[in-house]
Amino acid sequence: MALLRSVVVGCGAYLPGNVVTNAALAERGIETSDEWIVQRTGIRQRHIAGPDETTSVLGTRAAQAALDEAGLSPADIDLVLCATSTPDYTFPSTATQIQAALGIEGGFAFDLQAVCAGFVYAVATADRFLSTGGAKRALVIGAETFSRLLDWEDRTTCVLFGDGAGAIVLEARENDASNRGVLTSCLRSDGRHRAKLYVDGGPGSTGTTGKLRMEGREVFRFAVGSVTDVIEEVFRASGTTADDLTWFVPHQANRRIIEASADKLGIAREKVVLTVDQHGNTSAASIPLALAAARRDGRIKPGDLVMIEAIGGGFTWGAALIRW
Numbered sequence: 199m200a201l202l203r204s205v206v207v208g209c210g211a212y213l214p215g216n217v218v219t220n221a222a223l224a225e226r227g228i229e230t231s232d233e234w235i236v237q238r239t240g241i242r243q244r245h246i247a248g249p250d251e252t253t254s255v256l257g258t259r260a261a262q263a264a265l266d267e268a269g270l271s272p273a274d275i276d277l278v279l280c281a282t283s284t285p286d287y288t289f290p291s292t293a294t295q296i297q298a299a300l301g302i303e304g305g306f307a308f309d310l311q312a313v314c315a316g317f318v319y320a321v322a323t324a325d326r327f328l329s330t331g332g333a334k335r336a337l338v339i340g341a342e343t344f345s346r347l348l349d350w351e352d353r354t355t356c357v358l359f360g361d362g363a364g365a366i367v368l369e370a371r372e373n374d375a376s377n378r379g380v381l382t383s384c385l386r387s388d389g390r391h392r393a394k395l396y397v398d399g400g401p402g403s404t405g406t407t408g409k410l411r412m413e414g415r416e417v418f419r420f421a422v423g424s425v426t427d428v429i430e431e432v433f434r435a436s437g438t439t440a441d442d443l444t445w446f447v448p449h450q451a452n453r454r455i456i457e458a459s460a461d462k463l464g465i466a467r468e469k470v471v472l473t474v475d476q477h478g479n480t481s482a483a484s485i486p487l488a489l490a491a492a493r494r495d496g497r498i499k500p501g502d503l504v505m506i507e508a509i510g511g512g513f514t515w516g517a518a519l520i521r522w
């Protein structure tokens with residue numbers, strides 16, 4: 199039997215209409231400034247969801263946009279995979295809510311939780327189902343309402359995050375000369391780092407949702423120092439180098455982390471897709487939001503070699519190489 203590849207056939211995004219600039223945060227009484235936030239993180243603004251814009255609402259709109267680009271209808275989908283740490287409910291999963299909202303009655307849907315690395319984990323997971331015949335077409339979604347987890351009294355964290363959703367449609371196709379699809383992926387985690395980035399509540403501990411807590415400097419150090427191992431492994435496994443990449447689409451947490459990682463790996467700055475200035479850190483949504491932005495403005499084209507990479511709480515981290 200010919201090798202099955204998970205080929206990207208559609209990509210879409212959705213952002214809440216409410217845009218909050220750094221200056222607007224300072225005007226609301228948070229002791230910060232546009233200058234401090236831009237200099238430390240590159241963030242200029244973020245989108246914040248309204249009360250009715252739950253994670254599944256954002257995810258459904260992004261999924262519909264991805265289906266539209268693919269020219270497919272919801273009935274063509276047999277796997278809905280949603281990466282999120284901000285589900286509408288403890289259960290049922292946000293993915294099943296999106297499945298229902300799209301009117302999909304067949305197949306299966308589930309959430310995947312790897313915080314900011316969630317989308318990379320979801321791509322790797324969907325690829326396993328598609329490449330082994332377990333599903334034919336997958337909606338892989340990253341959707342978050344991180345604003346709901348923020349302690350707005352804590353200026354060291356509340357200025358960093360935003361809300362949004364992005365999605366891709368992956369289709370199982372027999373490999374051909376174009377060599378399109380998810381070529382390889384590498385996932386890692388190390389739970390000893392829990393206290394550096396976590397939410398101080400949950401259904402099994404406090405019975406509350408909790409708020410995000412972070413040791414920013416420790417996260418920064420780990421992100422720049424350690425997570426390039428997964429990218430090097432993906433290069434090794436695929437027989438490619440930094441020079442072969444068309445685009446590097448990393449998790450959008452901090453411009454300084456992104457540029458330091460690219461420099462360390464020898465990836466030219468002009469190949470880096472940056473949206474952190476516009477969206478802030480939208481956790482699992484940040485990579486598909488960046489992919490959709492680069493698709494929309496014509497940068498990413500079929501045949502391009504695209505590396506995605508992320509690190510999140512846990513720590514969890516991973517990378518995947520996609521021939522678009």
Ligand SMILES: CC(C)(COP(=O)(O)OP(=O)(O)OC[C@H]1O[C@@H](n2cnc3c(N)ncnc32)[C@H](O)[C@@H]1OP(=O)(O)O)[C@@H](O)C(=O)NCCC(=O)NCCS
Nearest residue numbers: 230231234238314353354357414415417418451452509510
């Ligand atoms: C959070 C982060 C931007 C902080 O930058 P930093 O250079 O490490 O700053 P520090 O935490 O050392 O704080 C420096 C000073 O700025 C102050 N400060 C913190 N947040 C501020 C804010 N929003 N506005 C203004 N000043 C702020 C601090 O209180 C501190 O003041 P002090 O020197 O008087 O004590 C940085 O550590 C970072 O980006 N970490 C990675 C976070 C991340 O990306 N997490 C998600 C990963 S998925």
